[in-house]
Amino acid sequence: MSPDLQNSFRPFQHSGAGSALHCDGVSLETLAKQYGTPLYVYSATQILERLGMFQQAFAGRDHLVCYAVKANSSLAILKLQADRGAGFDIVSGGELERVMKAAPQAVGRVVFSGVGKTAAEIDRALEAGILEFNVESEAELELLAMRARKLKVKARFALRVNPDVFAETHPYISTGLREHKFGIDIRKAVEIYRAAARNKWLEPYGISVHIGSQIRSADPFGAAMERVCKLAMQLKREGIRLKVVDAGGGLGIDYHERADAKAVSPAAKVQEYAAAIEKALEGFDCKLLIEPGRFIVAQAGALVTRVLNVKKNGKKTFVITDAAMNDLIRPALYQAYHEIVPVRPRSGRARAVDVVGPVCETGDFFARDRMLKPVEAGDLVALLDAGAYGMAQSSNYNSRFRPAEVLVEGKQQRLIRRREEIKDLLATEIA
Ligand code: PLP
Numbered sequence: 001m002s003p004d005l006q007n008s009f010r011p012f013q014h015s016g017a018g019s020a021l022h023c024d025g026v027s028l029e030t031l032a033k034q035y036g037t038p039l040y041v042y043s044a045t046q047i048l049e050r051l052g053m054f055q056q057a058f059a060g061r062d063h064l065v066c067y068a069v070k071a072n073s074s075l076a077i078l079k080l081q082a083d084r085g086a087g088f089d090i091v092s093g094g095e096l097e098r099v100m101k102a103a104p105q106a107v108g109r110v111v112f113s114g115v116g117k118t119a120a121e122i123d124r125a126l127e128a129g130i131l132e133f134n135v136e137s138e139a140e141l142e143l144l145a146m147r148a149r150k151l152k153v154k155a156r157f158a159l160r161v162n163p164d165v166f167a168e169t170h171p172y173i174s175t176g177l178r179e180h181k182f183g184i185d186i187r188k189a190v191e192i193y194r195a196a197a198r199n200k201w202l203e204p205y206g207i208s209v210h211i212g213s214q215i216r217s218a219d220p221f222g223a224a225m226e227r228v229c230k231l232a233m234q235l236k237r238e239g240i241r242l243k244v245v246d247a248g249g250g251l252g253i254d255y256h257e258r259a260d261a262k263a264v265s266p267a268a269k270v271q272e273y274a275a276a277i278e279k280a281l282e283g284f285d286c287k288l289l290i291e292p293g294r295f296i297v298a299q300a301g302a303l304v305t306r307v308l309n310v311k312k313n314g315k316k317t318f319v320i321t322d323a324a325m326n327d328l329i330r331p332a333l334y335q336a337y338h339e340i341v342p343v344r345p346r347s348g349r350a351r352a353v354d355v356v357g358p359v360c361e362t363g364d365f366f367a368r369d370r371m372l373k374p375v376e377a378g379d380l381v382a383l384l385d386a387g388a389y390g391m392a393q394s395s396n397y398n399s400r401f402r403p404a405e406v407l408v409e410g411k412q413q414r415l416i417r418r419r420e421e422i423k424d425l426l427a428t429e430i431a
Pocket of ligand 1: 068070071089113114210212213214248249250251292293
């Protein structure tokens with residue numbers, strides 16, 4: 001591994017003692033002043049570095065990195081990656097429209113995953129000429145064939161097989177076991193491919209798998225790929241030659257990385273992941289697709305929020321911020337950990353506090369009993385590693401406006417989504 005890959009770039013740093021936290025070369029204080037809070041801030045440098053890590057790790061074979069749009073679907077983030085050759089993994093018609101708006105030239109690099117696609121979504125994707133449908137049931141394959149026949153185009157498809165591989169992650173984001181709703185039982189796949197190969201509107205183009213998200217070990221990826229390759233070989237012997245193997249997404253990040261001196265570098269993680277996949281693919285000639293989402297954008301983003309007040313209830317101290325679970329739901333939904341850093345640290349001893357938002361739910365918290373340096377009303381704090389499944393999962397719960405987003409590159413910054421206003425909230429409603 002090259003040394004420059006080992007020392008991967010960290011966008012959120014204090015530029016010196018007593019200075020404000022920066023993203024790349026821009027102070028978060030400056031951004032909060034200009035755009036208000038809560039505010040999502042992303043580093044374009046890191047997003048491109050992470051995309052490049054995957055592209056480099058698989059440079060030895062024909063491959064396409066299909067960024068998983070669901071992780072962060074902001075147009076500017078899609079365009080940034082499309083311009084560097086990325087493809088996209090989508091799971092809805094809405095995500096397809098986003099790709100077509102941000103980077104129409106990339107539509108031929110789109111794979112359409114998802115467990116329930118409508119006829120209208122399929123039609124739109126067929127007409128747009130996407131690369132491949134990742135089909136999750138026999139009923140969906142039938143629907144795809146019907147729509148393809150109607151539109152008189154041949155549909156390239158991959159079966160998303162369920163390899164029955166256990167991936168150690170949160171139960172809500174584990175997808176590769178037989179008991180999950182995702183994919184087709186790998187034991188039934190051959191039969192389905194055989195039948196599909198006889199249908200002139202379907203092209204058996206690939207095979208796909210996705211075993212879950214936030215998976216920290218490379219082993220389950222290798223195990224799933226081995227099963228998939230075995231199946232692809234069997235199909236080849238029967239005369240069904242698939243062009244593509246899609247390994248899905250799911251490579252996790254270290255949300256505790258900054259506190260852990262022994263943390264493995266992101267570049268080393270990608271190398272380990274690539275080695276596990278390459279080993280399973282050995283001797284099998286095909287194009288490889290991968291669908292990383294979180295690994296590319298999570299650590300490139302922070303949610304910057306202002307402390308509204310600090311309140312004591314009995315023995316507990318609550319730091320109440322102007323961001324809430326509607327802006328970043330991961331702690332409430334998955335008990336996820338996000339490091340919280342004062343933008344301009346004050347001196348004094350760290351104390352155990354709960355960091356919470358203003359939403360009327362006890363589940364509206366970012367951290368419980370977290371050791372935090374002293375903060376006061378008006379201070380800014382940053383929730384780190386919030387670039388993935390942050391803004392993308394935000395909502396208007398409690399009729400709150402969704403935050404603005406800023407993309408930073410070096411010393412340049414630009415607004416990529418303005419903060420919502422009351423007119424946005426009311427636009428679709430009829431009293
Ligand atoms: N591909 C598919 C089919 C998914 O469902 C997901 C997310 O769960 C991803 C890719 C991206 O996963 P991650 O963001 O963990 O890389």
